[in-house]
Amino acid sequence: MIHYSDEAIIEGLRLRSDYIIKFIYQEYFPVIKYLVNSNGGYDEDAEDVFQDGLIIIYKKLKDNELVLSSSYKTFLYSICRNLWLQKLNKKTAFNRSFSEIEQYIELPGDILGEVQNEENEKYRLFQVHFLTLGEDCQKVLKLFMHKTSLRDVAQIMGYKTEKYAKLRKFLCKEELKKRILNDPKCQNFFNHD
Amino acid sequence: MIKKCLYSETIEKYLSDEMSAEEVKRFNSDLLTNKILAKEFQLEKELTVILKQDDIIDFRKKLLKTYHEGASKSKAGVIVALSSKKWYMAAASLAFLMMVGGMLLFTMPGNYSNEALFRKYYTTDNVINVARSGNVNIVEAVIKFQEKDYSAATKLFSVILKSDNINTAAWFYNGIACIETRQYQEAIKSFNHIVANKDSYYIEHAEWYLGLCYLVNNENDRAMSSFQKIASEKRNVHKADAQMILTKLQKK
Numbered sequence: 001m002i003h004y005s006d007e008a009i010i011e012g013l014r015l016r017s018d019y020i021i022k023f024i025y026q027e028y029f030p031v032i033k034y035l036v037n038s039n040g041g042y043d044e045d046a047e048d049v050f051q052d053g054l055i056i057i058y059k060k061l062k063d064n065e066l067v068l069s070s071s072y073k074t075f076l077y078s079i080c081r082n083l084w085l086q087k088l089n090k091k092t093a094f095n096r097s098f099s100e101i102e103q104y105i106e107l108p109g110d111i112l113g114e115v116q117n118e119e120n121e122k123y124r125l126f127q128v129h130f131l132t133l134g135e136d137c138q139k140v141l142k143l144f145m146h147k148t149s150l151r152d153v154a155q156i157m158g159y160k161t162e163k164y165a166k167l168r169k170f171l172c173k174e175e176l177k178k179r180i181l182n183d184p185k186c187q188n189f190f191n192h193d
Numbered sequence: 194m195i196k197k198c199l200y201s202e203t204i205e206k207y208l209s210d211e212m213s214a215e216e217v218k219r220f221n222s223d224l225l226t227n228k229i230l231a232k233e234f235q236l237e238k239e240l241t242v243i244l245k246q247d248d249i250i251d252f253r254k255k256l257l258k259t260y261h262e263g264a265s266k267s268k269a270g271v272i273v274a275l276s277s278k279k280w281y282m283a284a285a286s287l288a289f290l291m292m293v294g295g296m297l298l299f300t301m302p303g304n305y306s307n308e309a310l311f312r313k314y315y316t317t318d319n320v321i322n323v324a325r326s327g328n329v330n331i332v333e334a335v336i337k338f339q340e341k342d343y344s345a346a347t348k349l350f351s352v353i354l355k356s357d358n359i360n361t362a363a364w365f366y367n368g369i370a371c372i373e374t375r376q377y378q379e380a381i382k383s384f385n386h387i388v389a390n391k392d393s394y395y396i397e398h399a400e401w402y403l404g405l406c407y408l409v410n411n412e413n414d415r416a417m418s419s420f421q422k423i424a425s426e427k428r429n430v431h432k433a434d435a436q437m438i439l440t441k442l443q444k445k
Contacts, residue, residue: 181196
């Protein structure tokens, strides 16, 4: 089994290295899955919590604001633990005591703030829906979000006219919004009724 | 019933500055009174923010892909662990395929050259896990290597080796990257370093690549010496190939 040092994991995450991501999944996801499963959650919940935890770490890394006060494993576990506790607090059905799987640390204020930021869940859902769109739609929308001109979009995407590029953008965004609107998980953030 | 946005066209017109002053005024006024329009407009704004986060979307895409590939179950990848039994199976299969291919080559006397032999036998399939030391630079260098940016990889490995001369993994990868960039002398230096230090984890492949480097460099005596050593080792995974090459070289 390969073993990356915490330093290598952090650098690999900063680089969004496929190998580090695979390693992290192999090495740490089972613990988080066990934690969530042991505390009233399903595998899907564990995946969400794990990914949100990694995104929080990545965002801090990107901003050069990450200081590890423990091992990477403990740090990730502590973030995921907090994320899951926060979700549990919203659920009325969970009355049992929380089963700890690993040692955890008290998270620093800025990380805790990120964990408690409810926008994160919304962002994850919206991004996941975006990623379910076709490659063509994803590309068109990204180009427009970066204020690429209609002419350039048409040229990059190989569309014959700017008018068609505009139409594609509209249709792709409509499809994305439709998927969000019809996802029950998004109802907390966007209730159209 | 499938839900749809009701005001997409209006919002699009507003955002594209295609409204008259009067229409803009009405739109802004409607935003205050029409809750659905306000929600849809908010969604539009949020999507714009979210979709601008290219790196996070890319990261999330990789996370989802890894999860769906069941990375936690499958540990097989491009890089194969030397210690694993699977590696030996893969190497045996590879050697067998190469042997069959080699048979075809060797049944055509005179239709070969050192370069041709090298190309026939050179493969990076013997690349081993390198991250044992957990060195940060190694991760970056290996990423470059995996992206087949061998030129950048050799530069990074040379930096690593300046400060970490005993890092056999870096020597090994540097050797392969040097072959890929046709810097055979540098590759020979790397593999010789591993052979001299007798790192059992890498030595078998290092000797093999060393032989191939000598071959492509037309240093036939040294190449033969390397392949003879490999051919004499009972359990060497490159034994059959080394024997084939030796037969061919001896006919020259």
